[in-house]
Amino acid sequence: xxxxxxxxxxxxxxxxxxxxxxxxxxxxxxxxxxxxxxxxxxxxxxxxxxxxxxxxxxxxxxxxxxxxxxxxxxxxxxxxxxxxxxxxxxxxxxxxxxxxxxxxxxxxxxxxxxxxxxxxxxxxxxxxxxxxxxxxxxxxxxxxxxxxxxxxxxxxxxxxxxxxxxxxxxxxxxxxxxxxxxxxxxxxxxxxxxxxxxxxxxxxxxxxxxxxxxxxxxxxxxxxxxxxxxxxxxxxxxxxxxxxxxxxxxxxxxxxxxxxxxxxxxxxxxxxxxxxxxxxxxxxxxxxxxxxxxxxxxxxxxxxxxxxxxx
Amino acid sequence: xxxxxxxxxxxxxxxxxxxxxxxxxxxxxxxxxxxxxxxxxxxxxxxxxxxxxxxxxxxxxxxxxxxxxxxxxxxxxxxxxxxxxxxxxxxxxxxxxxxxxxxxxxxxxxxxxxxxxxxxxxxxxxxxxxxxxxxxxxxxxxxxxxxxxxxxxxxxxxxxxxxxxxxxxxxxxxxxxxxxxxxxxxxxxxxxxxxxxxxxxxxxxxxxxxxxxxxxxxxxxxxxxxxxxxxxxxxxxxxxxxxxxxxxxxxxxxxxxxxxxxxxxxxxxxxxx
Numbered sequence: 001x002x003x004x005x006x007x008x009x010x011x012x013x014x015x016x017x018x019x020x021x022x023x024x025x026x027x028x029x030x031x032x033x034x035x036x037x038x039x040x041x042x043x044x045x046x047x048x049x050x051x052x053x054x055x056x057x058x059x060x061x062x063x064x065x066x067x068x069x070x071x072x073x074x075x076x077x078x079x080x081x082x083x084x085x086x087x088x089x090x091x092x093x094x095x096x097x098x099x100x101x102x103x104x105x106x107x108x109x110x111x112x113x114x115x116x117x118x119x120x121x122x123x124x125x126x127x128x129x130x131x132x133x134x135x136x137x138x139x140x141x142x143x144x145x146x147x148x149x150x151x152x153x154x155x156x157x158x159x160x161x162x163x164x165x166x167x168x169x170x171x172x173x174x175x176x177x178x179x180x181x182x183x184x185x186x187x188x189x190x191x192x193x194x195x196x197x198x199x200x201x202x203x204x205x206x207x208x209x210x211x212x213x214x215x216x217x218x219x220x221x222x223x224x225x226x227x228x229x230x231x232x233x234x235x236x237x238x239x240x241x242x243x244x245x246x247x248x249x250x251x252x253x254x255x256x257x258x259x260x261x262x263x264x265x266x267x268x269x270x271x272x273x274x275x276x277x278x279x280x281x282x283x284x285x286x287x288x289x290x291x292x293x294x295x296x297x298x299x300x301x302x303x304x305x306x307x308x309x310x311x
Numbered sequence: 312x313x314x315x316x317x318x319x320x321x322x323x324x325x326x327x328x329x330x331x332x333x334x335x336x337x338x339x340x341x342x343x344x345x346x347x348x349x350x351x352x353x354x355x356x357x358x359x360x361x362x363x364x365x366x367x368x369x370x371x372x373x374x375x376x377x378x379x380x381x382x383x384x385x386x387x388x389x390x391x392x393x394x395x396x397x398x399x400x401x402x403x404x405x406x407x408x409x410x411x412x413x414x415x416x417x418x419x420x421x422x423x424x425x426x427x428x429x430x431x432x433x434x435x436x437x438x439x440x441x442x443x444x445x446x447x448x449x450x451x452x453x454x455x456x457x458x459x460x461x462x463x464x465x466x467x468x469x470x471x472x473x474x475x476x477x478x479x480x481x482x483x484x485x486x487x488x489x490x491x492x493x494x495x496x497x498x499x500x501x502x503x504x505x506x507x508x509x510x511x512x513x514x515x516x517x518x519x520x521x522x523x524x525x526x527x528x529x530x531x532x533x534x535x536x537x538x539x540x541x542x543x544x545x546x547x548x549x550x551x552x553x554x555x556x557x558x559x560x561x562x563x564x565x566x567x568x569x570x571x572x573x574x575x576x577x578x579x580x581x582x583x584x
Contacts (some may be wrong), residue, residue: 245392
């Protein structure tokens with residue numbers, strides 16, 4: 001109960017405080033939330049089902065490109081484009097998942113195949129003129145129009161991503177407490193034993209895949225609308241996949257709040273290091289690498305695992 | 312050429328059962344080492360192998376001892392993430408230290424080439440190819456003949472049995488990782504004369520090396536060499552058939568197909584785990 005009260009208090013603070021924050025902190029908070037959101041989406045498949053995808057960039061990119069293209073070419077509002085992107089990403093996720101699970105790819109083999117799928121999409125995007133090839137797509141400067149997912153200030157974007165993150169955490173909580181969640185954890189611990197106990201492993205993993213890819217795609221649309229620019233490397237590149245799994249691993253894979261906590265730890269590290277070493281590109285990712293090594297060596301269950309163990 | 316990069320990877324997988332994401336980053340570091348030795352001390356890239364290969368052997372052993380060995384019993388995916396973290400760290404360390412500029416090493420023979428039939432053969436590429444074959448033979452002989460080589464193979468096949476026979480498994484693992492790093496250092500020196508050096512150069516080799524290793528069968532050295540040829544062929548075939556960088560698509564497609572249908576490699580028997 002104490003944990004829930006604490007989470008409620010934190011949420012209250014996240015709802016009330018931002019209007020009084022300087023713009024710089026607001027931007028950081030948006031990054032934290034997007035990071036945490038992607039982590040939560042990855043966590044459903046990677047954390048609960050133990051299927052370590054290294055290719056969530058595929059779904060992120062599909063989401064970003066679908067909504068942006070629908071908006072630029074057909075004038076469809078990104079709110080609808082978001083759902084279309086989510087649907088498309090789910091289909092792609094089911095396709096990739098079906099192939100991998102059907103042929104029994106597990107562990108590192110699954111990671112490699114997801115990485116390959118994402119890289120294939122990146123290469124296709126780079127070479128397709130219709131989607132802007134390597135130059136990417138710019139959403140031209142527009143009047144603030146909430147109907148079209150364009151807001152006047154950063155504050156509104158913040159509340160959108162906050163709502164999305166809360167929703168993702170809420171979905172995770174639902175999953176964790178459902179039959180699906182128990183099945184996924186059984187699969188993660190021992191897939192053969194789970195199947196022997198009557199768990200439909202492939203079906204359950206595909207469900208986790210569908211949820212995870214759908215949510216990730218929505219994050220892609222948010223990214224596109226917030227930054228108004230996407231290109232193949234930003235959206236389909238391996239770094240996006242890493243950004244999805246990093247907060248979950250650091251915060252605690254397979255826990256409800258882990259990814260968000262991970263994002264709250266990671267983002268300030270990168271922001272501080274960037275401020276400390278101005279103009280040196282790469283410092284933040286270098287530290288991410290270091291944090292990843294340290295967390296796996298000393299806190300293999302992530303921050304959440306550490307907290308529960310200390311209790 | 313990819314074959315040579317893949318050797319080390321295959322060796323490390325065979326012995327340590329780890330898919331080493333940091334392999335490309337090691338190669339990148341080796342290329343930088345070659346670059347600096349050439350720029351600062353005018354040491355020819357091929358000569359510099361004498362320095363870089365032992366240095367990377369030691370560096371590899373150190374990395375294995377400090378970072379990987381303590382986590383040997385951790386879950387498989389955590390070890391995967393460990394090497395990923397290592398790769399991120401090394402790659403961005405290079406970016407911080409040397410910026411993202413493309414650098415090149417141009418010894419006098421860099422542009423040398425001769426015509427063979429209707430094909431133009433560039434000398435540095437030929438040397439790299441020959442070097443890969445020599446390296447393969449040397450490594451193969453090493454694994455067959457020497458005691459350490461035999462211990463490595465024993466460890467790859469039956470870790471517990473090897474331990475019971477009195478093999479110091481921890482140090483053999485470190486040696487195997489060191490050899491992997493040394494092999495990649497040789498590869499780095501061999502490609503530098505006709506390639507560029509940049510912090511993210513390892514990534515492209517990394518992915519190709521994965522493809523090669525999976526094609527050839529994890530832990531299978533001859534397979535790695537053949538896999539290297541296949542990937543090279545697929546890439547050049549893709550380049551003639553498809554415009555731009557779409558050639559990579561052919562390689563990835565090949566990769567996915569092999570992973571799905573022959574996870575133990577084209578030449579391995581049956582399926583992977």
